Amino acid sequence: MWTGHKIAGFVLLLILGSCQSARVGKQVNTKFTFDGYIKFEALVNDSIKGMFIYDTGASGLLFDSTFVSDKQKLIREIDTARIGGAGNRGYRKIKMIRNSLNISLGLHHVSFDSIPIFNLEAVFNEKIAGLVGNDFIGGGVLHISNTNLTLRIDTLANSEKYDTCIPFEFERERIFIRPKIQLKGGPIVEPRLMIDLGCTDIIILNTPYYNKIRGHISDVIDYTILDAGVSGNSDGGEFRANQIQFASYLIPLPVVSFSKDLHGAHSNTYYDGLIGNELMSRFDYAIDFKNEKLYLKSRKGYQKPFKSTVSGIYAIKDGDFAIVKCAYRQFAPYIGGLNIGDTILSINNQPISKLSQKVFDRKFGKDNEELRIEFRKNGMSRFVKYRKGQKI
Template sequence: MSYKSIIVFAVVLIAVVGIGCGKAKNAEMQATTQLGTEPARTLPEGAIAFDYANHLYFDVMLRDSVAARMIFDTGNTNLLIDNKLFKEHFAPSETLQRTIIQGAGNSLEAAYRDTSDWTYRIGQHRQTEQGAIVMDLQKILGNEAEGMFGMEFMRGRKVEFNYADEYMRILPPEAQPEEGYICVKCKWLDGRQARMVMPISLKINDKVSFDGNFLVDMGSSGSISLNSSLVAKLKLNRVLTDVRKKIYDTGGVGGSRTDYLFVAEGISVAGCELKDVVADFSGNTQGMMAEDRFDGLIGNALLEHFDVIFDFAKCEIWLRPNKNFGTSIKYNSGMTLTPKEDCWVVNGLVEGGNAHRAGLQRGDAIISINGLSREKVNSRQLKRLDRSAEDWRVVVKRNDTTTEITFKKEKY
């Protein structure tokens, strides 16, 4: 599993720097107006809505009584429940056992496994699984995620994910993809037949091009991430010159993570080519990003360019370019922010980037962005704010000191 944050789309904000309290209040009102009210979505018959904010957020009902906000992750096989939700609704449990799990971080993570049966419902679809992982998930994803569900829910099914209109549909087994879809034959990562590996052609620059096999990971917010084992084989440290180092205090299950960002000249999949794609490679020595069974991860920032159908019975993925296809990623804050109740915590930070040079540090609590406080901005809106070209004026709390910092966005 992996959890990164590359955020898309643009929205215009009005930022006013170095002004009095009265004007600051007016700027907040203007910025809030710019966020606007999101229109209601019209879904096709049988569709289940999700919110796409780097991850896919679903409303899930656990054991017919507990509502939870959960993320879908193809890199995850088991039901995963945040320990806060578990303690509030399901503890104590005699079936809880200690365990160790591995993910995108650079080490192993202590967790618990509840060995009892777990039934949950998404839309009208019910699923029962033997056991669930219980861990501090909000440490990684923030307070808008209370759990994750993964490939066990999809096993044997044909499932459509519409990133542009934000819905999922469970399709009949006999349903055929509509016109424009192209089939990509995939492979199972291992004998459990739980995780898919997809072939991708990647042109890094004029010197390096290769065909690789990448784990499809809808728990990853990035586009394409190269494992450190592949980096060593291709000697990318010698080939790439314009690389930006990004360090995460919590880079997924397993703790800290170091990524190196670069712009790949092109990625080809299903006969379609995306140009100038922001990608990254891992500096981890342990965990999933150091694996050699596959070359890296394919995440949501790549998949969002397509309508996607997973045929989990046949190990196939069908792709069709959608209305977002080819939309380039031009700006971001250079930070990955973890949402808390009253702030965002700076979890990942580009070293030497504009935010870093302006004075921001990992672990800082951001109280507001361009006059907008945490309670006024959900994760979908934050995604748009982050991809806007607008400078950010942030109010930062560090220890007992509060300060205001203004910086320009990173441009790719």
């Protein structure tokens, strides 16, 4: 994972934003930003700019509630629906825009209706307009250059620009492939994984598949995540495999995450887990939706070691305080009583209110630095001391 933040399987159990029509015109490369997610600027109804995340784990369009509240002229008809997702033990009601809206990127235009509304700012910890899924490509070819940070939606794959091609299965408007994972001291397994660009991890295994192979796995780290995806808390962990074979590429020592949720998206059995952006970002690639082919070209350093971001806890700064979003159970903070949802008041006697976002991120991002954390639990202040990356 990229920043210690686990967005565990942003996979929804309904079709996000029913796609009415798509027009693929001649495209130029569009710049995107990347921080674990692919983010680009697009127009809503040809007039309103917004930053969108592209997610192959979704099918249609989903709007952020703050973006919608500031753009009331977008809404003519509002309704409610029920939704489930990663870690969710049931369904919950959400608001939904029923009238048609158009999203355009250059000459590429897609119309959606039945558009769910979520507090995406709370999930991604930044202001975005929304999230678009595979319907946005309109059956065309999506080219992603992680080298140049550009994307292009086209009608041709331009296969000569890539080193290799592998077929995929396109089912339920999602992309599935079967990489080979060599477990340490164990067998080679071939899980059916969904390519999910809304996931920041390397690989996440669903609960049923993890339970199937867990007897061959050792050195597991367990964690709990607050607000996993859009739907609730999620339990899981991670371990290192010996290598993964992705198409013709051999990549050593990948960190494999797994779910232990008994409900929600990660309890599914029709696929075995996710491949996320931490793996996909090591390649430039094209996804040919019509012909169900994935074209790949490795980037320089694609075999470099994966760095585990296991750090004891992960927290998000929220004004004068910080909220614990992920807690690793084998580490000192959790053993000392710090858990998801708890409020951090200070780090090394420095109040959170006095720390800039940059300094706060650096505190949790620097290995081998000893941290003294003051936190509030049950209305009382408590302290825990630990060294980042140090396992109990």
